Amino acid sequence: MTLKMRFRFSPTQDGLVKVLGPLETDIMELLWKEKQGTVKQIHRTLQHRRDIAYTTVMTTMSRLAEKGILFRTRDGLAYVYSPAITQDEFVHTFVQQVLDGLLDDFTDITLEYVVDYLARHDPTQLKRLSRDAQTRYARA
Numbered sequence: 001m002t003l004k005m006r007f008r009f010s011p012t013q014d015g016l017v018k019v020l021g022p023l024e025t026d027i028m029e030l031l032w033k034e035k036q037g038t039v040k041q042i043h044r045t046l047q048h049r050r051d052i053a054y055t056t057v058m059t060t061m062s063r064l065a066e067k068g069i070l071f072r073t074r075d076g077l078a079y080v081y082s083p084a085i086t087q088d089e090f091v092h093t094f095v096q097q098v099l100d101g102l103l104d105d106f107t108d109i110t111l112e113y114v115v116d117y118l119a120r121h122d123p124t125q126l127k128r129l130s131r132d133a134q135t136r137y138a139r140a
Contacts, residue, residue, distance in 0.1 A: 007067075009098060019094045023052070023060050028069065028083070028090075036082040038075075 007019045016025045026049070030042055043057040061081050065072040069090070070081045085093070102110040118126035 007094060009094075016091075021060075023056070024064060027057070027060060027064065028087070031070065031081060031083050032087045036080055038078045038080055040078065042081075 010018050016028065020028060023046075026046060027042055030045055031037055034041075039054065039058045039061055042061065043052070043054045046052050046057060061070060061079075062072075064070040065081065069084055071084045072079045072081050074080075099110070115126065118129065
């Protein structure tokens with residue numbers, strides 16, 4: 001799936017908060033788990049964790065739908081929201097877009113850093129990456 005998402009990137013944050021805000025992350029994690037929900041249901045769950053206004057949850061869910069991350073369908077007077085993309089697809093898409101941007105503009109620095117990072121933190125992954133690259137290019 002090739003989905004072009006617009007997002008901010010905060011590399012100093014942890015997990016999905018790097019890409020989504022804290023509230024967006026909480027909402028998405030709930031919807032990925034529950035598969036669907038109304039603003040009322042999500043608000044009720046979030047209220048147990050923090051003091052938050054219903055309208056804030058409603059606005060945030062509407063924005064996630066506008067970004068293409070949530071589907072929104074009307075059910076009577078309420079909207080039912082469901083993920084438009086799985087959590088794995090979301091992570092894959094944002095990693096791909098970040099790396100595409102870095103490689104497009106800063107190819108040498110990005111590649112050098114990835115190799116250095118793997119050499120320091122996970123030499124086994126570096127060896128696997130090297131084997132995979134050799135296998136792919138041997139076929140080409």
